[in-house]
Every structure is written in C-alpha cells, then in structure tokens.
Amino acid sequence: MNEITLCMMDDVPAVIDGLLKLIPWEQHGIRIVGTATNGHEGLKLIRDKKPDIVLTDIRMPMSSGIDMIRELKETCEVFPKVIFFSGYSDFAYAQESVRLGAFDYLLKPFTKQQIVDVVLRAKAEIESQRIEQSDRMMLERKLRESLPYLRQEYFRLLIRHDELPELASQKWDLLGIDMGTRGFIVMSVQIDELMNLRTTLPLRELELSSFAVQNIMEETLNKQTKGIVLREQLGQFVIVLNLDEDADVLAMAESCKYNVKHYSKREISIGVGSWVEGIAKLGLSYEQAKTALSYQFYSGASCIISYRDIDRQGHMTPHYSPDKETELLYCLRSGNREGTERLLESISEECLRYPAPPDPDVMTNLFYGLAFSMYRVIAEKAEPKQRMWLDERLRAMKKGNYSSTSELVRDVKDLGITGCEWLQKRQKNDVGRLIHQALRYVSERLGSDLTVQECAGVVHLSPSYFSNLFKKEVGMTFMQHVTSARMEKAKELLLEGMQVQDITFELGYRDRPYFSELFKKHTGMTPSEFRMKYERV
Structure with a gap:
C-alpha cells in the first residue's frame, strides 16, 4: 500500500521543528513532504504536494488556516485529512473547522502523544478508504468486463418476463x-x-x-x-x-x-x-x-x-382417412411391403394437402399418432433388438425436433417399411415352419384318407389360406404332393418285395388298377415293370 504523506503549517517555526524532531514519523509509516509558516505558502504546498494529511495552525499571517482550507476545498478535487490546532479555545473556530470537514481539532499546548494518536487515526482512516476504493475499482472493472454478459442475461429475461x-x-x-x-x-x-x-x-x-x-x-x-x-x-x-x-x-x-x-x-x-x-x-x-x-x-x-x-389456419386440423390407416395396418401385419409403401405415401399426401399450413406441432402430432399405431403392430412380434430400435425411433419422433415435413415423413415411412420387412421375414419363417409341420404330418399318414381340411386344421389355418400357402411354398397343390409322396413310398415298398395289392391298400387306395394307373403316370412304368427293371439291375 502507498505511504501516507503529511504537511505541517505553523507561523512559529519552533513548533514545526519540534514536531519534526520529536516524532519519528517514518517509523509510523508517514513521510513529511513539506512545511509552511503562512497561509499562502501552505496553500501552494498543498496544491503542489497533494498530501494525505495536513497538520495546521488556525491563526497564521497572510491567510489563516481556516481561510486556506476553505479555498482549498473549493478548488481541489481531493481533500486531505485536516487536523487543526490552536492556542485559542474559541468555539467559533471549532465550529467552522467541523463545517469545513476537519478531521480533528487540538488545543495548545498538546503533547507529542496527542499529535501521534490523532495523526495515526487519520492514517488508519485513509488506509481503510484506500482499501474500499481499491475494492470498488475492482468491482467496477469486473462489472465493465461482465456488462456484455449481463446485458445478454437481462434481455433473455426481458423477452420472457414483463418489466415495468x-x-x-x-x-x-x-x-x-x-x-x-x-x-x-x-x-x-x-x-x-x-x-x-x-x-x-x-x-x-x-x-x-x-x-x-x-x-x-x-x-x-x-x-x-x-x-x-x-x-x-x-x-x-x-x-x-x-x-x-x-x-x-x-x-x-x-x-x-x-x-x-x-x-x-x-x-x-x-x-x-x-x-x-x-x-x-x-x-x-x-x-x-x-x-x-x-x-x-x-x-x-x-x-x-x-x-x-403466415396464413394461420387455427381452426383447421389436418387428418387422413381412418380406412387408409386400417388398411395400412393390415398390410403391415401381413408383411405386404408394396401395400405398406403405397398407403404410407397416400396418407402423407393427404395430410400435407392443405390450403394453408396448419400449426407444425399439430402436424407432427398427427404423424406421431400414425407412427405409434404402426409401432404397436410391429412390436407385437419384434425381437428384443428390434424392439429397442423401435423404442428409440418412437422417442425421437415424440420429441418432434424436425426441421421439415420431409424429415418427419421420411422417419414415419422408415419405421413402417422397416417394420414391414421384419414382419415379412418373420412371416416367412412362420410359414416355413407350418408347411414343414404339414409335410411331416402327410408323410406319417400316407395310408389314411388325407384332405386339405384335415391338414389345415392341424396347423390352425383356414383351408383356403393353407392351400394358397402350401402351393406357394411347395410348388404344387396339397393333393398333388400327397399323390407324389405316395408314389415315392410305393417305389420303396416295391423294391422291398411287397406285393402290389398290399401296397395299394397300404397307401390308402381301394382299387389296384387305379393305383397302377397313377403309378405309371408318375413314373412312366407299371409297378411290375418298375420292380423288374430295378431287380435286374
């Protein structure tokens, strides 16, 4: 911290000399920067040296201490701590010194300790004020540095809250x-x-x-x-x-x-x-x-x-045909990708066909509702990893952070088509499993009177749907497969030496000529010719 400076003024030089010699000012952290014996010199000294403390007699030639300080106060920006001393106990002097802002007022004769005490009190107050000033300047500097941020914060509040x-x-x-x-x-x-x-x-x-x-x-x-x-x-x-x-x-x-x-x-x-x-x-x-x-x-x-x-249509709610959604979910459930793509495109076009744009949030919620309906159908048969993907995509759609309708429609279509592919693959696996079950059932019962209705019931499908699936997967009708399987079994039995009549009944036929005719149609030979050919071999 900067040192404290002091000026002394008295029309009696012996008083000044005594104060300078008797008191070790430097030990108290005070430096004497000048002395004067009249008011004019004192005023000039103060203006030149700008001391922190002024120790002055009230009555001096040419200009009193009171007049000197009065003029100083009117012209100087920084006013020092002024300590008056005098041999007069005139109340008017004391009163005027207080009015001028004097720090203290001492009566002569005073002791060395009295001078030291009052000057040290003045010093302590100056140091305290300097600390306060330093803190204030630091706060002001920080405030100036923070003003851009504070202005930003204020306007952020101002656009969201009322202000008088x-x-x-x-x-x-x-x-x-x-x-x-x-x-x-x-x-x-x-x-x-x-x-x-x-x-x-x-x-x-x-x-x-x-x-x-x-x-x-x-x-x-x-x-x-x-x-x-x-x-x-x-x-x-x-x-x-x-x-x-x-x-x-x-x-x-x-x-x-x-x-x-x-x-x-x-x-x-x-x-x-x-x-x-x-x-x-x-x-x-x-x-x-x-x-x-x-x-x-x-x-x-x-x-x-x-x-x-903005041509706002607050009264208008975008929508699409409920029948299209129902048909879409049917296509989705059956793994019909072509139908799913066609209906998603049709629904999107219907939603986006408006005289003026509706509220974006309303449009986003509409497509989210469609996505949620598809989600429920797909999730029923989704595997764990697929279910995680579905949940993640649906959460993203629910947030509604879309910058354009094309992004929203793209995600809804992606959800539907991806789910359709999963269900299609799952359905193929399910169909393969059902047909394999039907083929095993047929192979175990070649001697019985097999019908489409009977086998469809075994795999829990309607006869017409079973017939279509069977032909699509196997490449022939159900009865064509039964006949083919019986003929293959007949070949095995003939080579094992079983009689044709016995084979006829074994494979569920009642008429030997009819069986022989079917066998020849299937192999190009009668049962006897087939046996003779392969027995010779």
Whole structure:
C-alpha cells in the first residue's frame, strides 16, 4: 500500500521543528513532504504536494488556516485529512473547522502523544478508504468486463418476463444498453445444419460455427441499426432490434442470411416477429418470431418467415382417412411391403394437402399418432433388438425436433417399411415352419384318407389360406404332393418285395388298377415293370 504523506503549517517555526524532531514519523509509516509558516505558502504546498494529511495552525499571517482550507476545498478535487490546532479555545473556530470537514481539532499546548494518536487515526482512516476504493475499482472493472454478459442475461429475461418501463429505463442506464426504450422487433434464428439431432459434427466445430454466425450477424446489423444478438441453445439465437416501425427488417434479415452463407458457409433460417412499441411487448414479438420460425417446417432450410405473412389456419386440423390407416395396418401385419409403401405415401399426401399450413406441432402430432399405431403392430412380434430400435425411433419422433415435413415423413415411412420387412421375414419363417409341420404330418399318414381340411386344421389355418400357402411354398397343390409322396413310398415298398395289392391298400387306395394307373403316370412304368427293371439291375 502507498505511504501516507503529511504537511505541517505553523507561523512559529519552533513548533514545526519540534514536531519534526520529536516524532519519528517514518517509523509510523508517514513521510513529511513539506512545511509552511503562512497561509499562502501552505496553500501552494498543498496544491503542489497533494498530501494525505495536513497538520495546521488556525491563526497564521497572510491567510489563516481556516481561510486556506476553505479555498482549498473549493478548488481541489481531493481533500486531505485536516487536523487543526490552536492556542485559542474559541468555539467559533471549532465550529467552522467541523463545517469545513476537519478531521480533528487540538488545543495548545498538546503533547507529542496527542499529535501521534490523532495523526495515526487519520492514517488508519485513509488506509481503510484506500482499501474500499481499491475494492470498488475492482468491482467496477469486473462489472465493465461482465456488462456484455449481463446485458445478454437481462434481455433473455426481458423477452420472457414483463418489466415495468421505469425499471427498464434504470437498468438500461446501469447496463449501458445503447438502445432506445421504444420501437422493437425480435427475430429468432437457427443454424439449420445444427438443428439436425443426427449431425456428426464434433463439438468444437459446433461451438466455432455458433460463434462465427453470431459475430457475422452482429457486424451486419450494427451497420444498419441498434440491437443485440442473444445466444440461446447451440445454433439458436434471438435478435432484438431497436428501430422505427417502417424499417425494412426483412432486408436486414436477408443481409444476415447472405453474409452468414458467404463468410461461414452455413445456412440459417430466420423467423421475424411484429414491430412493438415498448419494452413491455418484447415478449409478444419474441413468441411471434418463434412461431414464424416453426413454419420453416414447411418451407425447408435457409428461409426467412415473417409472422405477419403466415396464413394461420387455427381452426383447421389436418387428418387422413381412418380406412387408409386400417388398411395400412393390415398390410403391415401381413408383411405386404408394396401395400405398406403405397398407403404410407397416400396418407402423407393427404395430410400435407392443405390450403394453408396448419400449426407444425399439430402436424407432427398427427404423424406421431400414425407412427405409434404402426409401432404397436410391429412390436407385437419384434425381437428384443428390434424392439429397442423401435423404442428409440418412437422417442425421437415424440420429441418432434424436425426441421421439415420431409424429415418427419421420411422417419414415419422408415419405421413402417422397416417394420414391414421384419414382419415379412418373420412371416416367412412362420410359414416355413407350418408347411414343414404339414409335410411331416402327410408323410406319417400316407395310408389314411388325407384332405386339405384335415391338414389345415392341424396347423390352425383356414383351408383356403393353407392351400394358397402350401402351393406357394411347395410348388404344387396339397393333393398333388400327397399323390407324389405316395408314389415315392410305393417305389420303396416295391423294391422291398411287397406285393402290389398290399401296397395299394397300404397307401390308402381301394382299387389296384387305379393305383397302377397313377403309378405309371408318375413314373412312366407299371409297378411290375418298375420292380423288374430295378431287380435286374
């Protein structure tokens, strides 16, 4: 801490000499910077040396101590601690010294210790004030350094909460906000690429992109009007502009979009709220800007949308035919990919066929409802890993963070078609298992009177559906397969030496000529010819 300096003034030189010799000032951390024997010299000394403490007699030639300090107080910015001493106990002197802000008043004769005590008290007060001043300067410096952040935080609150105009004016001054308090428009901005939840950009590049875009927008707007750019979430910003109602704000937004594209190679979309007159309406303009930006859902990336240009259809609810959904779920359940794709395309077109865009949240919820219906059908037969994938996709859809209808429709179609492929594969496996069960049943009962109805009942299918599946999987009708299996069995029995008549009854035929005719049709030989041929071999 800086040393404390002191000046002495008395018209009696012996008094000054005595104070200088008797008191070890340096040991007390005080340096004597000058002495004077009259008021004029004293005033000049104080102005030159600017001491922290002045020890002065009240009555001196040419100018009294009182007059000297009075003039000093009127002309000097920094006023020292003044300690008066005098041989007069005149109350008027004491009263005037207090009025002038004297630190203390001593009567002669005084002791050395009295002088030391009063000077040390003055020193302690000066040091305390210096510490306070240092702390205050540090706080002021920190405040200046924090002002940009504090202004950002204040505006983040201001666009979301009401503020009385008189309180806002006070904070305007406190935070050094270089804007008027009337006439505002709020814009909501997003970096389109960063809105994609599946972006693969590293975090450092995301941060740098956001920083660059913010700087470009600030520089662009500062050339045209007053305002502030607030950073919200990563890749999202709010701009508060202070301008007249007839200002071309869309041209400013276009300049921002162009410069960001030109200098940072990023695409941005901007929603523009309505002009509002006062601070109290900032929140309204902000909500309008967010609503306008949400309609980028229909326009796609790199767009500027003004709230006043939105043809809102609040009364209109987008929908699609319930019959189409029912048919879609049937196709999905049966693994019919072609039908699933066709119906998903038809439903999407029906939903997006509107005279004016409905609320994006309503549209997102509509498609989420369709996705949930498909999810329930697919999840019934999904394997554990497939179920995890389904759950993850459905959660992402529920969040509704889609930047365009094409992204939303793409995810809904992906869910439906992927699920359809799973069910189709599962169905093929199930069909193969059922047909194998039917073939085994036939092979074990070749001697019985086998029918389609009987075998269909074994695998728990309707006869017509079983017949179609059987022919599709085996390549022949059920009865054609039974006949073929019996003929193959007949070959084995003939080679084992069984008589034709016995084979006829063994395989469920009642008429030997009919059996022989079927055998010849199947092999090109009668049973006897077949046996003779292979016995010779």
